[in-house]
Amino acid sequence: xxxxxxxxxxxxxxALTAVAVAILLLAGAPWWMVTVGGVLVLGFFLLxxxxxxxxxxxxxxxxxxxxxxWTQAVVNKAxxxxxxxxxxxxxxVGIYWxxxxxxxxxxxxxxxxxxxxxxxxxxxxxxxxxx
Amino acid sequence: xxxxxxxxxARVTKNLTQESxxxxxxxxxxxxxxxxxxxYVPSVRLALELAQALETSLEDIFWLAGDEKG
Numbered sequence: 001x002x003x004x005x006x007x008x009x010x011x012x013x014x015a016l017t018a019v020a021v022a023i024l025l026l027a028g029a030p031w032w033m034v035t036v037g038g039v040l041v042l043g044f045f046l047l048x049x050x051x052x053x054x055x056x057x058x059x060x061x062x063x064x065x066x067x068x069x070w071t072q073a074v075v076n077k078a079x080x081x082x083x084x085x086x087x088x089x090x091x092x093v094g095i096y097w098x099x100x101x102x103x104x105x106x107x108x109x110x111x112x113x114x115x116x117x118x119x120x121x122x123x124x125x126x127x128x129x130x131x
Numbered sequence: 132x133x134x135x136x137x138x139x140x141a142r143v144t145k146n147l148t149q150e151s152x153x154x155x156x157x158x159x160x161x162x163x164x165x166x167x168x169x170x171y172v173p174s175v176r177l178a179l180e181l182a183q184a185l186e187t188s189l190e191d192i193f194w195l196a197g198d199e200k201g
Binding site: 052053054055057068069070071073129 | 153157158159160161162165166171173174177
């Protein structure tokens with residue numbers, strides 16, 4: 001990556017951060033939320049090229065952060081694992097509360113199922129990226 | 132049959148770091164590490180780009196297990 005490309009990337013990310021801050025201001029967010037939001041967005045853009053998760057293709061403008069084929073493969077596998085875990089857990093819940101339990105499915109259990117899917121996704125992502 | 136590679140040896144011969152090779156072919160350094168460790172089988176396109184960046188042939192870097200390689 002040439003320095004001019006990186007400069008182009010950073011300039012475009014500052015512009016995108018300014019847009020995000022403007023949206024927050026227009027939405028009537030308090031100043032501290034605007035500040036935190038701006039710092040988080042800009043921090044993400046600054047760290048992303050060094051994270052090993054993205055490559056910078058400055059010529060793509062606003063979509064300069066791209067996954068390469070390996071990082072995309074990791075995300076795909078982690079997503080598949082999370083989805084399978086979610087479906088298996090949902091099937092278990094359906095079987096239990098559909099034929100054994102005499103009460104309805106507790107509402108909190110549905111949130112737990114979704115949380116389980118995300119936990120499996122992030123755990124898989126972490127596991128697949130280990131070197 | 133599994134795919135073997137001597138990407139690391141070819142890269143070191145060219146005095147390239149993982150970072151510089153990754154930049155040359157437009158991927159992350161982690162991808163180069165994953166390929167060198169045999170944890171990831173690259174696409175044909177990426178394999179050809181790696182061979183081109185290292186100024187060698189595809190067969191010199193990648194081969195199938197069981198094939199003789201000097």
